[in-house]
Amino acid sequence: MRRVNKNERVRIALTLNGRKLAAEAEPRTLLSDFLRHSLGATGTHVGCEHGICGSCTVLIDGVAARSCLTLAVQAEGREVKTVESLAAPDGALNALQTAFRENHALQCGFCTPGIIITAHALLSEEPDADADRVREVLSGNICRCTGYISIVEAVLDARSAYRKGGGP
Numbered sequence: 001m002r003r004v005n006k007n008e009r010v011r012i013a014l015t016l017n018g019r020k021l022a023a024e025a026e027p028r029t030l031l032s033d034f035l036r037h038s039l040g041a042t043g044t045h046v047g048c049e050h051g052i053c054g055s056c057t058v059l060i061d062g063v064a065a066r067s068c069l070t071l072a073v074q075a076e077g078r079e080v081k082t083v084e085s086l087a088a089p090d091g092a093l094n095a096l097q098t099a100f101r102e103n104h105a106l107q108c109g110f111c112t113p114g115i116i117i118t119a120h121a122l123l124s125e126e127p128d129a130d131a132d133r134v135r136e137v138l139s140g141n142i143c144r145c146t147g148y149i150s151i152v153e154a155v156l157d158a159r160s161a162y163r164k165g166g167g168p
């Protein structure tokens with residue numbers, strides 16, 4: 001196996017929100033920084049950079065993951081989805097995004113992309129999740145503004161659309 005100098009830039013190719021893309025980065029580059037700075041996917045937010053706040057959550061091959069704890073090189077050949085993947089091409093919001101808006105489930109919005117991606121992963125697998133399950137799954141996402149009540153209500157409201165296959 002070839003040793004890579006830590007300052008050497010390597011080409012990383014992945015599928016981002018359905019598009020095959022590639023860019024160069026240092027082997028130590030975080031996936032969160034790669035998405036935002038190299039690929040322009042700024043919907044992914046970066047808060048703590050320590051795996052605590054959940055703001056940077058993305059889907060990697062369909063599984064919710066902290067992009068601040070993932071190296072960009074680890075995403076080589078993977079399918080990555082960010083919050084930008086959820087709305088329709090014409091800009092129409094998906095069921096979760098609509099429910100967040102209707103339930104006033106965000107204030108500053110900094111945590112929102114990570115929370116919506118986490119909730120999307122949950123409802124895609126468990127569209128009948130109850131309030132306790134929603135709280136359990138969202139316990140890894142920190143929101144400083146809302147008090148969570150409206151967030152949980154929004155996720156519960158979106159369940160019916162996911163039961164019908166309404167999530168992208």
Ligand code: FES
Nearest residue numbers: 047048049054068
């Ligand atoms: S920025 Fe990744 S968990 Fe906080």
Ligand code: FES
Nearest residue numbers: 107109143144145
């Ligand atoms: S809406 Fe401000 S941190 Fe959640």
